Amino acid sequence: MGVKAEPWQTAEIAGPKKALLILKPEVVVAMVKRAKRPILVVGHLSAEEYSDNIKMIDYAIRMSRTAGIPVVATAHTTTEFIKKKFQPAAWMSAMDIGNRLQDPEWKGLDGKGPYDLAMFMGLPYYMEFVILSALKHYSTGLKTISLDRFYNPHATWSFPNLSVKDWNDNFEIMLNKLGGK
Amino acid sequence: MKIKELKTDVGTIKDLEVSFGRIFEEDWLEPVGPTPFPSITDLREWDFKLLQRYKPFYLPFCDVCCLCTFGKCDLTGDKRGACGLNMSAQQSRIVLLACCIGAATHIAHARHLVEYLIEKYGRNCPIDVGGVSVEVEAPVTRLVAGIRPKILKDLEDVLDYCEEQVTHLLSATHTGQEGSNLDFESKVLHAGMVDQVGMEIADMAQISAYGFPKGDPEAALTEIGWGVADVSKPVILVIGHNVPSAVGIIDYLTDKGMYNAVEVVGICCTAIDMTRYSPTMAKIVGPISWQLRFIRSGLPDLIVVDEQCIRADAIVEAQKVKTPVIASSPKNCLGLENRTNSPAKEIISDLLEEKVPGVLILDPEKVGEVAVETVMAVAPKRKKFKIIPEIEDIIKAGQECTQCNECMRACPNNQPIPEAMKAAAKGDLNPLAEILENCVGCARCDSACPNDFPLHSFMVKAGEKSLMEEKFKIRVGRGAIQDVEIREVGGPIVLGEIPGVVALVGCANYPRGGKEVAEIAEEFAKRRYIVVATGCAAMSMAMVKDEEGKTLYEKYPGSFEGGGILNVGSCVSNPHIAGAAIKIASIFAKRKLRANYEEIADYILNRVGAVGVAWGAMSQKAASIASGFWRLGVPVVVGPHGSKYRRMLLGRKDKEKEWYVYDARTGDKVYAGPAPEHLFTAAETKEETMVLIAKLCMRPNDTTKGRAIKLTHYIDLHKRLYGVMPDDIHLFVRNKADLPITMKDEVLRILEEKGWKERRIPDPTLLPRLIRKRKGE
Numbered sequence: 001m002g003v004k005a006e007p008w009q010t011a012e013i014a015g016p017k018k019a020l021l022i023l024k025p026e027v028v029v030a031m032v033k034r035a036k037r038p039i040l041v042v043g044h045l046s047a048e049e050y051s052d053n054i055k056m057i058d059y060a061i062r063m064s065r066t067a068g069i070p071v072v073a074t075a076h077t078t079t080e081f082i083k084k085k086f087q088p089a090a091w092m093s094a095m096d097i098g099n100r101l102q103d104p105e106w107k108g109l110d111g112k113g114p115y116d117l118a119m120f121m122g123l124p125y126y127m128e129f130v131i132l133s134a135l136k137h138y139s140t141g142l143k144t145i146s147l148d149r150f151y152n153p154h155a156t157w158s159f160p161n162l163s164v165k166d167w168n169d170n171f172e173i174m175l176n177k178l179g180g181k
Numbered sequence: 182m183k184i185k186e187l188k189t190d191v192g193t194i195k196d197l198e199v200s201f202g203r204i205f206e207e208d209w210l211e212p213v214g215p216t217p218f219p220s221i222t223d224l225r226e227w228d229f230k231l232l233q234r235y236k237p238f239y240l241p242f243c244d245v246c247c248l249c250t251f252g253k254c255d256l257t258g259d260k261r262g263a264c265g266l267n268m269s270a271q272q273s274r275i276v277l278l279a280c281c282i283g284a285a286t287h288i289a290h291a292r293h294l295v296e297y298l299i300e301k302y303g304r305n306c307p308i309d310v311g312g313v314s315v316e317v318e319a320p321v322t323r324l325v326a327g328i329r330p331k332i333l334k335d336l337e338d339v340l341d342y343c344e345e346q347v348t349h350l351l352s353a354t355h356t357g358q359e360g361s362n363l364d365f366e367s368k369v370l371h372a373g374m375v376d377q378v379g380m381e382i383a384d385m386a387q388i389s390a391y392g393f394p395k396g397d398p399e400a401a402l403t404e405i406g407w408g409v410a411d412v413s414k415p416v417i418l419v420i421g422h423n424v425p426s427a428v429g430i431i432d433y434l435t436d437k438g439m440y441n442a443v444e445v446v447g448i449c450c451t452a453i454d455m456t457r458y459s460p461t462m463a464k465i466v467g468p469i470s471w472q473l474r475f476i477r478s479g480l481p482d483l484i485v486v487d488e489q490c491i492r493a494d495a496i497v498e499a500q501k502v503k504t505p506v507i508a509s510s511p512k513n514c515l516g517l518e519n520r521t522n523s524p525a526k527e528i529i530s531d532l533l534e535e536k537v538p539g540v541l542i543l544d545p546e547k548v549g550e551v552a553v554e555t556v557m558a559v560a561p562k563r564k565k566f567k568i569i570p571e572i573e574d575i576i577k578a579g580q581e582c583t584q585c586n587e588c589m590r591a592c593p594n595n596q597p598i599p600e601a602m603k604a605a606a607k608g609d610l611n612p613l614a615e616i617l618e619n620c621v622g623c624a625r626c627d628s629a630c631p632n633d634f635p636l637h638s639f640m641v642k643a644g645e646k647s648l649m650e651e652k653f654k655i656r657v658g659r660g661a662i663q664d665v666e667i668r669e670v671g672g673p674i675v676l677g678e679i680p681g682v683v684a685l686v687g688c689a690n691y692p693r694g695g696k697e698v699a700e701i702a703e704e705f706a707k708r709r710y711i712v713v714a715t716g717c718a719a720m721s722m723a724m725v726k727d728e729e730g731k732t733l734y735e736k737y738p739g740s741f742e743g744g745g746i747l748n749v750g751s752c753v754s755n756p757h758i759a760g761a762a763i764k765i766a767s768i769f770a771k772r773k774l775r776a777n778y779e780e781i782a783d784y785i786l787n788r789v790g791a792v793g794v795a796w797g798a799m800s801q802k803a804a805s806i807a808s809g810f811w812r813l814g815v816p817v818v819v820g821p822h823g824s825k826y827r828r829m830l831l832g833r834k835d836k837e838k839e840w841y842v843y844d845a846r847t848g849d850k851v852y853a854g855p856a857p858e859h860l861f862t863a864a865e866t867k868e869e870t871m872v873l874i875a876k877l878c879m880r881p882n883d884t885t886k887g888r889a890i891k892l893t894h895y896i897d898l899h900k901r902l903y904g905v906m907p908d909d910i911h912l913f914v915r916n917k918a919d920l921p922i923t924m925k926d927e928v929l930r931i932l933e934e935k936g937w938k939e940r941r942i943p944d945p946t947l948l949p950r951l952i953r954k955r956k957g958e
Contacts, residue, residue: 127821
C-alpha cells in the first residue's frame with residue numbers, strides 16, 4: 001500500500017509512541033469484536049457534509065447499531081443524532097469524556113465498568129490529537145482508535161491519511177464485517 | 182540598611198544590619214489582611230482547595246521533554262525523565278512557563294509605561310481612573326498587595342513585587358526544582374494573580390496619565406474595519422500593545438496642526454488604546470489576524486510596531502510592499518539599527534531613500550515626529566505599492582496547483598484551500614473569499630506551498646470587495662466599572678437575578694472566524710446577562726452588523742447592567758473585569774478587601790456568577806490572564822484551539838463528594854451541586870460554549886429566584902442547541918422553588934426519574950475560618 005504514518009496536520013508530531021496504521025479495515029473489526037466494553041465518541045464535524053451527501057454521522061449510527069456500541073455525542077452533535085432518530089447513549093463535552101476515559105475508577109455511562117476500547121471520529125483534528133494523547137499517557141487498559149480519515153498519531157490505532165473514497169470503502173467493509181458480531 | 186561601623190557614646194557597633202518590612206500607609210483605616218504581597222506559597226492552601234475539586238486533566242502535545250541536555254526524555258505513560266520528572270509535572274511545568282511568559286510580558290509592559298509616564302508627567306501624577314465614581318481605584322492591587330496607590334510612584338513598589346514573584350516562579354521551572362504537578366499548578370495560579378496586578382497597574386497608569394475614558398459607560402463610538410482608512414491620505418499603521426509611540430504620533434500631528442493630513446490606523450490592542458486616547462484621530466483596522474492582509478494590501482505607507490503579538494516577519498512583509506518600519510520597543514527590535522539618538526532629519530532621509538528597511542527608535546516623541554514626517558514623504562513615492570496578485574495570476578496558479586494538500590495540512594483550521602484553488606482555476610474565487618472569513622491570518626499555507634504560491638494573498642484578493650466594505654462602530658474602551666454600578670447590580674448578581682457576567686476576552690485564533698464571538702455576545706445580552714469584552718474579542722464583536730446596519734455597540738448600552746455590552750479596553754484592561762467581581766464582594770457585600778485574597782476569592786467562587794470566554798485564545802498572555810481568573814474563582818472557557826494549552830481544570834459532577842461546601846451559618850458540610858462545574862475547559866463549538874456559559878454562571882449561593890432564572894436560560898439554550906433537555910438538572914435544583922415556572926412539570930418529571938431529593942441552600946464557603954457558629958457552640 002506504501003502508506004506513510006504522517007500526521008495530517010504537518011507539525012503535530014507525537015513522539016516515540018505512535019499509532020499503529022490501520023492498513024486494512026479488518027483490524028478495526030477485530031478490535032471491536034475483541035473488545036468487551038467499546039465506546040464511540042463522535043464530534044460535531046461528523047455532521048458536516050464532506051462528499052456527495054455522505055456524512056460521517058451516518059457511519060457512526062450504522063456502526064453503533066451494527067455492533068451495539070454506545071455513542072457519546074460531543075458538543076451539540078446530539079442535535080444531529082436526534083434529527084436522524086438516533087439516541088446517543090450520552091452527550092458531554094469532548095474534554096469531559098476524555099477526562100472520564102482516562103480515570104481508571106470511572107465505571108462508564110452505565111456504571112458497569114471501565115471501557116477497553118474508545119473510538120473517535122468527527123472532532124477537530126488537533127483537539128482529538130491532545131485527547132488521544134491524554135488517553136495514551138494516563139488511561140489503563142484502554143485502547144483507542146481514530147476513525148477519521150486522517151492519521152492521528154496519539155491513538156493506539158489510526159487510519160492513515162485517506163481519500164474520501166478510500167475512507168468510505170473502509171467503512172463499508174467494516175460495517176459489513178461487524179454485522180456478524 | 183547596613184552600617185559597617187558605628188561609633189556611639191556607649192561603644193562601637195560593627196556590621197550593623199537593619200531591615201524594614203513594607204511600610205503600609207496609615208490613612209487607610211481598613212486593617213491589613215492576612216496575605217499582603219503574598220509569596221509564592223502564601224496562598225497554596227487556597228490553590229489546593231481549588232485543585233482538589235478542579236483536578237488537572239493533562240493533554241500532552243508530545244511524549245518528550247527537551248528542556249535540558251539530559252534529554253530528550255521519553256515521558257510516555259508512567260516513565261520519568263532523567264531528572265525524575267513525570268509527565269503530569271512536565272505538563273504543569275509547561276503551563277507555568279507559559280503563564281510566566283504571559284505575566285512577565287504584561288508586567289514588563291506596565292514597567293515601561295510607568296517609567297515613561299513618570300518621566301513625562303512626574304512621580305506625583307495622581308492615579309485617577311474614575312474620580313469619585315471609582316473610589317476603589319485598584320481592586321486587584323488592594324486585594325493582593327494591600328496598598329492603595331495614589332500617585333504613579335506608588336505603582337513602582339507594586340511592580341517590584343510583581344517582578345520578584347515572576348522571577349521566583351520562573352526559577353521553579355528549572356531542572357531539579359519543583360517536582361509536584363500540584364505545586365506547579367499552585368504556582369500557575371500565583372503567576373496569574375501577579376499578572377492581574379501587573380495589568381491593572383499598566384491600565385491605571387495609562388488611564389490616569391493619558392486621560393483615557395474613566396469608567397465611562399458612554400465612551401465614544403469610533404471606527405473599526407479594513408474600509409475605515411481614508412487611503413487617499415498617507416497611512417500610518419501601528420501594531421502591538423504598548424501605546425506611547427502611537428500617542429507620540431497623534432500628539433505630533435496635533436501639535437503641527439496636521440490633523441487631517443495623515444490617517445492613523447491600528448491593529449491589535451495598541452489600536453484599542455490609541456482610540457481611548459483619541460477616538461477622532463485614530464481608527465482600528467481589526468484584530469491581530471488582520472496584520473498580513475493589511476500590510477500586503479500596500480495600504481499602510483509606514484508601519485510602527487511596539488510590542489506583543491506582532492508578526493515576527495513584519496519587517497520582511499513590509500519590505501515586500503516598500504513600506505518602512507519603525508520598531509519602538511526594546512522587546513521587539515527586529516534587528517534594526519538603534520537610531521534613537523540620530524537627528525530626525527537623518528532618519529527620515531534614510532528611510533525615504535530606502536537606505537534601511539526600518540529603524541529602531543526608543544523614544545515615543547521621536548517616533549511621532551519621524552513617523553509623520555516620513556510618511557508624508559514616502560506616501561507619494563510608494564503609491565500604495567502592493568503585492569496582492571491580480572485575478573489572472575490566481576487563475577493561472579489554480580491551473581498549476583498540484584492538489585498536494587500541503588496548504589490544508591498546514592492550516593490550523595483545516596480550510597479546504599486545494600478545493601478553492603480548483604475552483605479558482607475555473608475563474609471562481611468565491612471559495613477563496615469564504616476561506617478568508619475563517620482565516621486566522623497565519624499564512625502557514627504560504628510557507629507550505631511547494632509552488633510558493635502566496636495563498637493568503639490570493640484569499641485577500643478574492644475577498645477584497647468585502648474587505649473594502651468593512652466599516653463598523655466600536656465603543657472606545659471605557660476602563661473601570663464604576664462603584665455606583667457595582668452597588669446597583671451587586672445584589673441582583675449575587676442573588677442570581679442578573680443571571681451572570683460573561684467576559685469575552687482574548688486573541689483571534691478562532692475556529693470559524695470572529696463572527697461567532699458577536700453571536701455569543703448578543704445571545705447573552707438579549708438574555709440580560711452583563712457582557713464585558715477586551716482586546717481582540719472586543720474588536721471581533723464589533724465587526725458584524727444587523728439588518729439595520731448596526732453593530733452590537735450601537736444596539737446595546739455600555740453600562741454594567743443586565744443587557745449591557747461593554748468594551749472595557751485592551752488586554753491590560755482585563756483586571757477591570759476581575760475588579761468588578763472583587764468590588765461586588767467588597768462594596769456590595771462589604772467583605773474586607775485589603776490583602777484578603779482567599780476570602781474574596783471564596784466569595785466570588787461561591788456567589789458571583791461570572792465566566793470568562795476566550796474563544797480565540799492563542800497566546801501565553803491569554804494563559805496567564807485565564808489563570809488569574811481561576812485563582813479568583815472565575816471559570817474560563819476557551820475555544821477548541823485552547824485545548825493546546827495542554828491542561829484543563831475539570832470538575833466531576835458525577836462525584837458527589839467533591840461538591841460539598843461549609844454552611845457558614847452552622848459549620849455543616851452541605852452538598853452544593855457542581856456549581857461552577859469546571860474552572861477551565863475547552864469547548865468544541867460555539868453552541869457548546871453558549872450552553873456552558875449558562876451552566877457555569879450558577880453558584881451555590883443563588884437564591885431560589887436567581888437559580889430559577891439561571892436554570893431557565895440553561896435549559897432553554899440546551900434544548901435549542903442540543904435538541905434535548907439537560908441530563909443534569911437534578912444536580913442544580915435544590916428545592917422546588919428553584920424550578921423555572923414555565924418548565925415546572927417537565928423538570929419535575931425528570932427529577933422524579935432521577936430520584937431527586939430536596940436539599941438546603943447553604944451560606945457557602947470553602948474556608949472553615951469563615952464559619953460563624955460551629956455545632957455545639
